[in-house]
């Protein structure tokens with residue numbers, strides 16, 4: 001039988017030790033009395049929920065927020081002995097699975113809270129309250145109504161949480177408004193624990209930390225608030241293979257829309273990476289690839305599964321088909337790529353991670369599962 005080898009022209013290398021280091025950096029930032037929960041929704045921002053949660057658990061993380069019930073159950077079945085909460089997923093209809101897998105729901109609306117309060121015995125749950133995002137969470141009116149009817153006495157939430165809309169802008173008045181509203185609700189409910197900040201909120205200072213910070217982006221090396229000097233380690237490296245090298249005479253166009261024209265006789269290398277791998281269409285003509293100490297600009301628009309770079313100034317011997325070049329790494333991060341493409345860094349990371357083959361570096365030894 002003919003077996004065709006799978007090509008992996010675009011590879012995302014995920015450094016699990018860097019994720020662990022970022023977890024420690026955030027833990028030191030918030031101090032010993034604040035718990036750092038890892039947000040691993042959407043397959044850990046595309047990086048692989050099992051690999052990432054195991055590495056974080058090995059680094060001491062004991063609270064995970066999954067995006068949906070499937071993700072939470074995947075964490076459970078990988079035998080991680082941590083608290084696993086689900087940010088938002090059909091709690092009222094899927095309740096029996098939450099129970100049987102010991103998964104903590106985040107209650108996001110009055111009907112979910114009604115389901116909790118209708119239960120005979122108390123059930124562990126987190127309560128999300130609305131303070132200025134208008135997405136999920138009970139309004140302060142909902143909270144007051146349930147407070148007066150005694151719901152929280154009979155069924156106290158173990159964590160009350162809310163989400164900041166503008167925490168990547170330190171001076172934004174929204175931060176103070178939301179934290180004031182959050183304090184008013186938590187003073188009323190007096191829950192065991194409170195949680196307001198996500199990644200950028202960690203850098204807003206002690207007043208925003210409460211008992212738990214919920215961190216996603218920062219663990220994955222994204223510095224969305226532009227903190228300088230950047231305390232986070234980059235987590236991913238993106239590499240793509242050169243598929244072909246061609247000579248293009250002076251004055252010829254490269255790629256869709258002829259957005260680039262050679263100004264001299266040029267050598268152009270075609271990389272096996274395009275927007276299907278998550279490389280933004282808008283980064284054409286704006287960024288460079290690096291290899292062997294050289295830098296080669298992307299020229300023309302990104303195609304679906306290929307991209308052109310100008311290698312005219314690079315010795316022929318170093319750029320041959322099958323050589324791999326770096327598009328993301330220490331010197332050019334996901335935040336830099338997002339800025340160049342006028343995009344949002346977590347979205348860029350998620351798309352690149354979903355579109356490329358993934359390879360893991362520094363897998364903790366407890367994580368290596370022998371295939372039989």
Ligand SMILES: *Cc1c(COP(=O)(O)O)cnc(C)c1O
Pocket residue numbers: 039041087163197198199200214215216217218346
């Ligand atoms: C996604 C999310 C987070 C994590 O946000 P980052 O900015 O990536 O750290 C925290 N809390 C909630 C409710 C979220 O939806």
